[in-house]
Structure formats: C-alpha cells, structure tokens
Amino acid sequence: MAGSDFWNNRERAQADVEEVSRLKSLINPVRELEREIADFEALRTIGRGRENNAPARARRNASLAGARTSGAKTRGVRATAISFR
Numbered sequence: 001m002a003g004s005d006f007w008n009n010r011e012r013a014q015a016d017v018e019e020v021s022r023l024k025s026l027i028n029p030v031r032e033l034e035r036e037i038a039d040f041e042a043l044r045t046i047g048r049g050r051e052n053n054a055p056a057r058a059r060r061n062a063s064l065a066g067a068r069t070s071g072a073k074t075r076g077v078r079a080t081a082i083s084f085r
Contacts (some may be wrong), residue, residue, distance in 0.1 A: 007013050 006016075
C-alpha cells in the first residue's frame, strides 16, 4: 500500500484495503487470545511460586504475628511487622 503507484488504480486499491481489513479481523482475535494465554501462563507460574513458598510464608507470618503480640521493643522503638501476601 505504500508503493508509489498503489493508489493509481483506485478500485484495485480499495479491494486491497478491504482484503487487508478482512484479514486483520481474522488475525487480531487470534493475537489477543495468544496474549491472554501468555498472561495466564505468567500468572500460573507466579501462583506455583507462591504455592511452593507457602510453608516458608506461613512460618514467617507466624513469627511476625508473635512479634506483634509480644509488644517487643528495641531501644524504645516498637517493632512492627509487615506481611507480604
């Protein structure tokens, strides 16, 4: 379509533009599906990582909860726990 003589034959150019539009309407949903599948795979990988780290996270949260409830102080500053879930 960028060729210098593309638009010289208006009817042919219009037919080509329509064909490109038709093909894009077929291809774009497939591309969108591919992106969604890739997103799903990434989220699944993240989820598996969280599952694998669940025991360590449970131990960390338990120890942090103990620090919160004990009222532990260090040099007059109250220790606070942050949970990353």
